[in-house]
Amino acid sequence: MSREKESPITISTQALERMPYYLQYLKQLQKEGVTAVASPAIAADLTLNEVQVRKDLAAVSTSKGKPKAGFVIEDLIYNMEDILGYHNVKDAVLAGAGFLGRALLSYKDFDNSGMHIVAAFDTDNAVVGSEICGKKVLSADKLSSMCRRLNIHIGIITVPKDQAQTVCDQMVAGGILAIWNFAPIHLSAPDNILVRNENMTASLAILSKHLQEKIKHT
Numbered sequence: 001m002s003r004e005k006e007s008p009i010t011i012s013t014q015a016l017e018r019m020p021y022y023l024q025y026l027k028q029l030q031k032e033g034v035t036a037v038a039s040p041a042i043a044a045d046l047t048l049n050e051v052q053v054r055k056d057l058a059a060v061s062t063s064k065g066k067p068k069a070g071f072v073i074e075d076l077i078y079n080m081e082d083i084l085g086y087h088n089v090k091d092a093v094l095a096g097a098g099f100l101g102r103a104l105l106s107y108k109d110f111d112n113s114g115m116h117i118v119a120a121f122d123t124d125n126a127v128v129g130s131e132i133c134g135k136k137v138l139s140a141d142k143l144s145s146m147c148r149r150l151n152i153h154i155g156i157i158t159v160p161k162d163q164a165q166t167v168c169d170q171m172v173a174g175g176i177l178a179i180w181n182f183a184p185i186h187l188s189a190p191d192n193i194l195v196r197n198e199n200m201t202a203s204l205a206i207l208s209k210h211l212q213e214k215i216k217h218t
Contacts, residue, residue: 154176
């Protein structure tokens with residue numbers, strides 16, 4: 001189905017973070033043969049605030065939903081995928097082919113989400129030259145040059161924290177503009193570089209604190 005290119009839509013970071021959950025839900029409805037859905041139904045099924053859902057859908061949809069029929073699911077899916085960049089596959093590299101790095105390399109939904117990991121890098125000669133889920137593992141000293149040569153702008157860091165800043169510097173030198181950091185350390189990067197931290201230790205601390213408080217009051 002051909003669609004005209006729409007003007008760029010600006011939505012909040014919080015709304016962007018909700019989009020993948022909407023997408024998963026909408027695609028499941030589509031598999032079940034449902035063609036339209038209203039915001040109250042989405043809010044109820046996902047246990048979200050109805051007003052917030054309505055605002056989110058209004059922000060991303062290029063056509064207004066009908067009061068009774070709701071939004072056309074096929075169109076909503078297209079609009080959300082377009083905003084999230086899923087229609088424009090972006091190449092990425094991963095540094096650190098350990099357990100976490102291997103898990104990310106084997107995650108097949110990245111391709112469906114518009115990101116394609118083209119190669120991994122490591123300092124361990126035992127893994128350099130091997131392949132993980134079809135991705136070649138290259139020597140870490142080739143990171144910057146390959147990113148420049150292939151014009152890659154997304155870097156994923158899964159190395160130990162004492163190596164993370166060095167890898168970050170290599171990525172920046174190679175032209176990387178967005179870094180997804182899984183190392184438990186704050187990275188220093190230029191202001192024009194987006195660094196997204198996934199600190200699992202911090203997340204575990206929040207879960208543990210919540211659990212401690214709940215158990216204390218039972």
